[in-house]
Amino acid sequence: MPGTCVIGLQWGDEAKGKLVDLLTLDHDLVVRYQGGANAGHTVVAGENTYKLSLIPSGILTPSVRCVIAGGVVINPPACLQEIDGLVSRGIRVADNLLISDRAHVIFPWHMAEDRSLDESTSDGENIGTTQRGIGPCYRDKVGRSYAIRLGDLYRNDIGQRIEHVVTAKNRVIASMHGGEQAEPLDAKTICADYLGYAERLKPYVADSTALLLDAVDADQRILFEGAQGALLDVDHGTFPYVTSSNSSGVGVSSGSGVPGRFIDKVLGVVKAYCTRVGGGPFPTEQSNDIGQRLRDRGNEYGTVTKRPRRCGWFDAVAARYTARLSGVDSLAVMLLDVLSGMDELSICTAYEIDGQRTTNFPSHVDDLRRAVPVFETVPGWQAEITAARSIDDLPDAARGYLDRISELVGRPVEVVSVGPDREQTIFASRAAHTS
Numbered sequence: 565m566p567g568t569c570v571i572g573l574q575w576g577d578e579a580k581g582k583l584v585d586l587l588t589l590d591h592d593l594v595v596r597y598q599g600g601a602n603a604g605h606t607v608v609a610g611e612n613t614y615k616l617s618l619i620p621s622g623i624l625t626p627s628v629r630c631v632i633a634g635g636v637v638i639n640p641p642a643c644l645q646e647i648d649g650l651v652s653r654g655i656r657v658a659d660n661l662l663i664s665d666r667a668h669v670i671f672p673w674h675m676a677e678d679r680s681l682d683e684s685t686s687d688g689e690n691i692g693t694t695q696r697g698i699g700p701c702y703r704d705k706v707g708r709s710y711a712i713r714l715g716d717l718y719r720n721d722i723g724q725r726i727e728h729v730v731t732a733k734n735r736v737i738a739s740m741h742g743g744e745q746a747e748p749l750d751a752k753t754i755c756a757d758y759l760g761y762a763e764r765l766k767p768y769v770a771d772s773t774a775l776l777l778d779a780v781d782a783d784q785r786i787l788f789e790g791a792q793g794a795l796l797d798v799d800h801g802t803f804p805y806v807t808s809s810n811s812s813g814v815g816v817s818s819g820s821g822v823p824g825r826f827i828d829k830v831l832g833v834v835k836a837y838c839t840r841v842g843g844g845p846f847p848t849e850q851s852n853d854i855g856q857r858l859r860d861r862g863n864e865y866g867t868v869t870k871r872p873r874r875c876g877w878f879d880a881v882a883a884r885y886t887a888r889l890s891g892v893d894s895l896a897v898m899l900l901d902v903l904s905g906m907d908e909l910s911i912c913t914a915y916e917i918d919g920q921r922t923t924n925f926p927s928h929v930d931d932l933r934r935a936v937p938v939f940e941t942v943p944g945w946q947a948e949i950t951a952a953r954s955i956d957d958l959p960d961a962a963r964g965y966l967d968r969i970s971e972l973v974g975r976p977v978e979v980v981s982v983g984p985d986r987e988q989t990i991f992a993s994r995a996a997h998t999s
């Protein structure tokens with residue numbers, strides 16, 4: 565079974581949605597397997613721009629089935645809003661979307677906790693979450709006692725369950741407000757709302773693990789769509805400045821239920837530079853005119869939260885680490901066009917930490933904070949490249965830049981994106997990495 569994964573290798577927002585959309589036609593199923601409505605995928609199809617959060621970008625292709633697997637945390641009203649938005653634009657969702665009954669449900673208390681608890685970490689900086697309740701929902705999943713899964717909403721005892729959780733959560737929320745009177749949650753209202761959502765979602769809810777394992781047996785082609793990026797992986801990323809799921813390649817199996825041995829291709833997605841939203845160290849960050857230029861040209865503002873993204877040079881140390889971690893076969897380099905018009909470009913080839921040079925990505929955030937990037941300067945190019953349709957259409961300097969990234973990361977470049985449209989994509993036949 566050809567299982568393909570699309571994994572972001574940086575801090576998210578690598579334009580994975582465009583790539584998934586392009587690859588969708590070669591697959592029978594497209595699967596989201598971690599994260600939730602903290603993700604934002606923008607897909608431009610002709611005149612139309614779609615902004616998706618929970619629903620896989622594959623939904624725009626009528627011939628594929630889209631699956632939101634058990635590893636995702638689901639906010640029912642946000643999901644319904646997305647479904648309604650797609651339907652109102654003529655996209656067929658009814659037979660094409662399946663949502664796992666194992667997916668954990670985000671409730672109002674998760675949002676309240678996320679808003680109140682995104683305070684400083686022990687080293688004093690905010691994580692800067694998307695405030696979509698993602699972390700608190702995953703925390704309850706792991707804690708188990710106060711977790712409610714989508715399938716639970718269809719059980720007779722759901723009223724008692726919600727009552728039980730709300731009683732406990734009202735105590736938590738009151739204590740979070742330092743004893744000040746916080747508006748208590750009302751179990752009956754929440755229950756009525758969520759039963760309403762559950763009724764509307766019912767046609768989509770099923771056992772996605774069984775469906776995917778059957779698809780594997782039937783030799784169907786599955787595309788796994790990662791959300792966020794590998795540097796935000798809760799176990800292997802820049803902890804604690806991460807999201808609460810396994811957003812690197814290691815999360816595909818746990819989130820979807822499909823064993824790793826059935827995945828035969830991993831495409832690692834990078835921007836031609838780096839961005840990050842929220843807190844945490846970012847060694848190649850450019851808090852200067854260069855960063856502002858990248859932000860302006862790349863329209864680097866969050867799809868979900870609209871926050872301006874922090875911008876910096878391409879970090880080959882980080883990308884090499886996450887490419888290896890995620891078992892990446894080849895790279896997709898996105899937004900290359902954003903770099904046009906710069907005389908010189910810098911690529912981070914190593915870090916210096918306390919005077920020691922290393923190409924290893926540090927496991928502790930304090931070490932990463934002290935990492936001074938070692939930059940290599942390469943020539944830029946002036947020409948706009950948005951009309952390039954083959955590698956040979958690119959200026960020499962752009963080809964040289966891709967070759968250098970490929971060499972440093974240790975993977976060939978397979979796809980290059982030079983603009984948001986589907987057509988603005990180069991499938992590179994030449995393998996830049998030769999070792």
Ligand code: IMP
Nearest residue numbers: 576577602603692693694806807841842
């Ligand atoms: P959370 O996922 O909302 O808990 O946020 C944790 C961290 O991950 C914050 O720094 C967010 O800005 C970041 N984050 C979460 N989702 C995305 C995404 O889709 N793109 C980029 N950053 C994200």
